[in-house]
Amino acid sequence: MAKKTALVTGITGQDGSYLAEFLLKKGYEVSGIVRKTSHEDYANIGHIQEELKLYQGDLLDPISLREIIQKVNPDEVYNLASQSHPSESFKQPIHTAEITAIGAHRVLDATLDVNPKSKFYQASSSEMFGWVKEIPQNEETPLNPANPYAASKLYAYAMTRIYRKSFNMFATNGILFNHESPRRHLGFVTQKVTYAAACAKLGIKDSDHLNEEGEPIVRNGKVALGNLDAKRDWGFAGDYVEAMWMIMQYKEPEDFVVATGETHTIKELCEEAFNYVGLNWNDYVVVDKRFIRPTETGPLVGDASKAKKLLGWTPKTTFKDLVHLMVDSQLARLK
Numbered sequence: 001m002a003k004k005t006a007l008v009t010g011i012t013g014q015d016g017s018y019l020a021e022f023l024l025k026k027g028y029e030v031s032g033i034v035r036k037t038s039h040e041d042y043a044n045i046g047h048i049q050e051e052l053k054l055y056q057g058d059l060l061d062p063i064s065l066r067e068i069i070q071k072v073n074p075d076e077v078y079n080l081a082s083q084s085h086p087s088e089s090f091k092q093p094i095h096t097a098e099i100t101a102i103g104a105h106r107v108l109d110a111t112l113d114v115n116p117k118s119k120f121y122q123a124s125s126s127e128m129f130g131w132v133k134e135i136p137q138n139e140e141t142p143l144n145p146a147n148p149y150a151a152s153k154l155y156a157y158a159m160t161r162i163y164r165k166s167f168n169m170f171a172t173n174g175i176l177f178n179h180e181s182p183r184r185h186l187g188f189v190t191q192k193v194t195y196a197a198a199c200a201k202l203g204i205k206d207s208d209h210l211n212e213e214g215e216p217i218v219r220n221g222k223v224a225l226g227n228l229d230a231k232r233d234w235g236f237a238g239d240y241v242e243a244m245w246m247i248m249q250y251k252e253p254e255d256f257v258v259a260t261g262e263t264h265t266i267k268e269l270c271e272e273a274f275n276y277v278g279l280n281w282n283d284y285v286v287v288d289k290r291f292i293r294p295t296e297t298g299p300l301v302g303d304a305s306k307a308k309k310l311l312g313w314t315p316k317t318t319f320k321d322l323v324h325l326m327v328d329s330q331l332a333r334l335k
């Protein structure tokens with residue numbers, strides 16, 4: 001039997017790399033879209049690069065997208081590419097919309113135009129719940145975005161539903177809550193905190209890696225964070241890419257919330273990471289108002305009972321295990 005073919009946008013990112021690994025294991029032929037950059041060191045997919053087919057394209061460029069879809073002729077398209085930093089979206093709202101909203105629409109439209117039988121997955125986000133209307137959040141919870149990234153995701157989510165209903169496409173949304181891993185960018189809070197805990201454990205007072213303001217993440221032995229009371233529902237990225245695939249195998253194209261159902265504050269994250277290396281987080285964390293966002297999303301906590309019931313999906317990694325595996329990975333890298 002011919003191999004199934006998947007096309008993954010955002011394959012160099014955290015989720016793209018885990019999804020590519022997962023699909024290769026399932027026997028898929030996996031193609032990915034990469035941007036033309038000056039330095040082509042794909043850190044997250046280096047270990048599987050030879051098994052992948054990579055095509056240069058950009059969500060800003062509809063012609064490249066059409067050509068790639070034509071060449072690959074995919075059974076399944078996973079649109080994971082985006083400007084994925086909500087914090088950055090306050091600084092670059094239009095750029096974010098170009099990629100995260102219209103870019104996603106370009107991939108959706110090119111799929112319909114070139115290969116309408118292909119299934120389509122849109123990487124939708126719990127950020128769309130924004131200033132939340134209810135707790136916990138499920139597929140029926142009203143969407144109320146609180147930043148330009150979330151508004152862009154809302155547009156792409158809505159277009160995916162519109163194409164499904166209007167053009168009879170197998171177009172789905174996975175509404176994923178935060179999911180993390182050692183492959184996360186250091187700009188996200190779980191990586192920042194676990195990196196700082198590892199530095200503290202190793203006695204590193206000034207780190208090599210820089211924060212969003214271009215300063216060492218750890219400076220004079222301290223890490224500067226923003227809102228410590230924000231609440232997030234954090235899972236492990238490796239578990240969440242399985243849900244993406246399950247959503248695409250379901251008999252009907254539907255939208256699914258993917259979450260752990262547990263929420264924690266940033267303070268609790270700090271406590272878990274620093275306790276794990278035998279230290280008190282209060283000695284290492286300072287609040288810096290430059291990292292406090294103009295508006296905050298949440299409190300986020302997802303109700304994934306639909307995914308559990310219809311797909312049989314459940315998360316395997318606990319919050320504790322996730323934080324520990326991220327600290328361990330940072331310790332190994334720094335050593």
Ligand code: NDP
Pocket residue numbers: 009010011012013014015016033034035037057058059060079080081082083084085099103123124125126175176177178179180185
């Ligand atoms: P990452 O930031 O790790 O990856 C983003 C990917 O998008 C990278 O491969 C990046 O390429 C690519 N990309 C960015 N701009 C463009 C463009 N103009 N053209 C083509 N490719 C582009 O994100 P994650 O892996 O964490 O997330 C995957 C998707 O899921 C994103 O859409 C994100 O918004 C969404 N999401 C993520 C959640 C999470 O908790 N991780 C939760 C809910 C949704 P390059 O390497 O060149 O920068």
Ligand code: GDR
Pocket residue numbers: 084085086087124125126127176177178179187188189190192224225226227228230231232266291292293296297
């Ligand atoms: P988020 O992730 O915005 O939820 O988006 P991030 O880790 O950036 O923020 C989570 C929460 O932590 C608070 N916070 C800080 N955040 C950062 N980055 N840096 C800090 O110093 C800091 N201090 C406190 C934030 O205010 C926020 O409340 C991620 C991305 O993966 C999106 O693409 C995805 O859609 C959502 O998760 C679900």
